[in-house]
Amino acid sequence: MTTRVTLIRGDGIGPEVVNAAIRCVEATGAGVEWESMEAGAGAIPTHGAPLPDVTVQSIRTNRLCLKGPLATPVGGGYRSVNVALRQEFDLYANLRPAQSFAGLVTRYEGVDLVVVRENTQGEYSGIEHYIDPTKSAAEAISIITRFGCDRIIRFAFEHARAHGRKKVTLVHKANILKMTSGLFLQVGREIAEGYKDIAFTDIIVDNCAMQLVRDPTRFEVIVTTNLFGDILSDLAAGLVGGLGLVPGANIGEDVAIFEAVHGTAPDIAGKGIANPTAAILAGAMLLDRIGQKERGGRLELAVRRVIARGKELTPDLGGRGSTESFADQIIRELAS
Ligand code: NAD
Numbered sequence: 001m002t003t004r005v006t007l008i009r010g011d012g013i014g015p016e017v018v019n020a021a022i023r024c025v026e027a028t029g030a031g032v033e034w035e036s037m038e039a040g041a042g043a044i045p046t047h048g049a050p051l052p053d054v055t056v057q058s059i060r061t062n063r064l065c066l067k068g069p070l071a072t073p074v075g076g077g078y079r080s081v082n083v084a085l086r087q088e089f090d091l092y093a094n095l096r097p098a099q100s101f102a103g104l105v106t107r108y109e110g111v112d113l114v115v116v117r118e119n120t121q122g123e124y125s126g127i128e129h130y131i132d133p134t135k136s137a138a139e140a141i142s143i144i145t146r147f148g149c150d151r152i153i154r155f156a157f158e159h160a161r162a163h164g165r166k167k168v169t170l171v172h173k174a175n176i177l178k179m180t181s182g183l184f185l186q187v188g189r190e191i192a193e194g195y196k197d198i199a200f201t202d203i204i205v206d207n208c209a210m211q212l213v214r215d216p217t218r219f220e221v222i223v224t225t226n227l228f229g230d231i232l233s234d235l236a237a238g239l240v241g242g243l244g245l246v247p248g249a250n251i252g253e254d255v256a257i258f259e260a261v262h263g264t265a266p267d268i269a270g271k272g273i274a275n276p277t278a279a280i281l282a283g284a285m286l287l288d289r290i291g292q293k294e295r296g297g298r299l300e301l302a303v304r305r306v307i308a309r310g311k312e313l314t315p316d317l318g319g320r321g322s323t324e325s326f327a328d329q330i331i332r333e334l335a336s
Pocket of ligand 1: 017070260264
């Protein structure tokens, strides 16, 4: 059985790491057919838009996408394509696991947490404007609904149950944002009543950042709103070795988009030294989703073995290898 998946290579290091991921996914023997589409800055010269209709249509049809990072202009310019995709397909859950890698020297061992981030609401709702003609003041509206809180918090508890996790920590700022973050916390407390088998705690976001840095092993599943989740998941990536390592899934009722947590890394783009781990592990999450769990598991194991061996890793991990040599080792590991 072959599953068709929309493939967006993306901008910056995107094509380098996504090509490595394709090779590794295919080396598992997975039945995947890639439908290559464009998005991001790279789509503008050919399609005149960063999110061409044909790309949206492909994702809508295939309901699955593996995506490289997309450049978003800072300040002005076009709206983030990532945010647009999440809203277009109502990809309300952003799952970002951060797990220690044997062989990598980091401050902590045994980190194994997942950030479940609400992906469509809050400060990223896209409602922002200047309030005077001279653009001397601006405001953004943060939308939080009971419906939005309910489904992401349930998603977190269900994820915890399905993966044998024992604890869900809800992260908020309800002491200051009494209505928006307050609603998130209130709904969390209500939903937790229905999951007596899973411990539930809540914590204010600034304290959570401090606790994560002091002892990340006390966290299992973190569920939080959009902006906090974006920041805390990068923090968690840093705890296990950096952005080059951590994958993410954007999940809705019908569509799922898999990607690395990192961006286009313009500082190293085109040099062939980007770490492909995050993109490859995003490929492993995709295999899991399409029912090819065993292949996804083997792929993750191969990545972990190569990292543990510590030969020819990319410079972000202290090695002298390249994106290609890293992927070659994973492919050899899969074949062994
Ligand atoms: P970034 O993740 O691109 O880079 C941050 C740092 O991490 C850089 O030093 C970079 O070299 C390093 N890094 C990232 N990925 C790496 C990898 N695979 N291997 C080795 N080193 C890696 O973040 P940024 O610089 O803040 O953002 C650059 C662009 O990416 C912006 O346009 C931003 O909007 C975009 N972005 C896109 C996504 C996405 O598409 N999902 C996510 C984050 C940022």
